[in-house]
Amino acid sequence: MKTLKIGDVELDCPLILAPMAGVTDMPFRLLCREQGCGAAYTEMVSAKAILYKNRNTGPLMETGKEEGPVALQLFGADPEILSDIAAQVESGPYAWIDINMGCPVPKVVNNHEGSALMKDPRLIEEILTAMVKKLKKPVTVKIRKGFDESCINAVEIARIAESCKAAAVAVHGRTREQFYSGKADWDIIRQVKEAVKIPVIGNGDIFEPEDAARMLEETGCDGVMIARGARGNPWIFKRSLHYLKTGEVLPPPTIREIREEMVRHIRLQTEYKGTHVGIREMRKHVSWYTAGLPHSSVLRSRINQAETCEEVFRLIEGIGGCS
Numbered sequence: 001m002k003t004l005k006i007g008d009v010e011l012d013c014p015l016i017l018a019p020m021a022g023v024t025d026m027p028f029r030l031l032c033r034e035q036g037c038g039a040a041y042t043e044m045v046s047a048k049a050i051l052y053k054n055r056n057t058g059p060l061m062e063t064g065k066e067e068g069p070v071a072l073q074l075f076g077a078d079p080e081i082l083s084d085i086a087a088q089v090e091s092g093p094y095a096w097i098d099i100n101m102g103c104p105v106p107k108v109v110n111n112h113e114g115s116a117l118m119k120d121p122r123l124i125e126e127i128l129t130a131m132v133k134k135l136k137k138p139v140t141v142k143i144r145k146g147f148d149e150s151c152i153n154a155v156e157i158a159r160i161a162e163s164c165k166a167a168a169v170a171v172h173g174r175t176r177e178q179f180y181s182g183k184a185d186w187d188i189i190r191q192v193k194e195a196v197k198i199p200v201i202g203n204g205d206i207f208e209p210e211d212a213a214r215m216l217e218e219t220g221c222d223g224v225m226i227a228r229g230a231r232g233n234p235w236i237f238k239r240s241l242h243y244l245k246t247g248e249v250l251p252p253p254t255i256r257e258i259r260e261e262m263v264r265h266i267r268l269q270t271e272y273k274g275t276h277v278g279i280r281e282m283r284k285h286v287s288w289y290t291a292g293l294p295h296s297s298v299l300r301s302r303i304n305q306a307e308t309c310e311e312v313f314r315l316i317e318g319i320g321g322c323s
Helices: 026-034 047-051 057-061 079-089 114-119 121-134 154-163 186-195 209-219 235-246 255-273 275-289 296-303 309-317
Strands: 004-006 009-011 015-017 039-041 070-075 096-101 139-146 168-175 200-203 223-226
Touching: 015 235, 026 039, 026 255, 047 057, 047 070, 047 079, 070 079, 079 096, 079 121, 096 114, 096 121, 114 121, 114 139, 121 139, 121 154, 139 154, 154 168, 154 186, 168 186, 168 223, 186 200, 186 209, 200 209, 209 223, 209 235, 223 235, 255 275, 255 309, 275 296, 275 309, 296 309
Parallel strands: 015 039, 015 223, 039 070, 070 096, 096 139, 139 168, 168 200, 200 223
Antiparallel strands: 004 009
């Protein structure tokens, strides 16, 4: 199994939890770490929001001691603001600082941030040059295949990142125009890996342990980033790691294990964010955990009405009998 090193940070596993807005908060990152995740990213944080002391950014930047390596992901488009803010927060408990150049959300793209940066290689060079110059910690970048089919430039951007002394590049095999539809193009990840010497992390369509192994084999990438495949499924890290080590596919979690993980997740979420917010935010997680289970739609409907942990726990306890 490959080892992965980001700058001077050596990971104990090449499987990484991708940054996902509204998903990869501290409780969920901790659950994934317990299942063997090698590193995780915070939800993306606006550099301007930090600059203007937006009170919503604080919780997004919090990490826990038991999480293992966590990268802080920033987004923005102003080289001076990004680099100044990164230098300001660098002393925090982050393994490295990542720049988001892949977010496809219109309100981000329309502000010339996220994946919109893929259209401006010169600005990317200015951002990374300023970041690397001001920071002691490793700087990485997360990109897409390109902005659209007329702008497939992941290889060019990866070369710029390497020339600016970025420590690694993560590549999502879709364009911005695809969002998350269609099939991820793993060949572009292979092309990037062949073009640069810095570590390349592949991202896109990892839903089973065999997917992680196949991406490593087909693209030659150094690490695998798991996003939607981890939602409601932190076990994907344990099962993928086991498969990479042994070639054996572990069975999926039992209903009992799913129930226990949901209960633990709810406890962590409500301890961290309070009962009202914690339960409200857990509704989407419960939907992911229970997808495909018998009567899951009824469960989701009832949990959407629940207001206390005890109500939620009673509903969860009824899933699938005692198996």
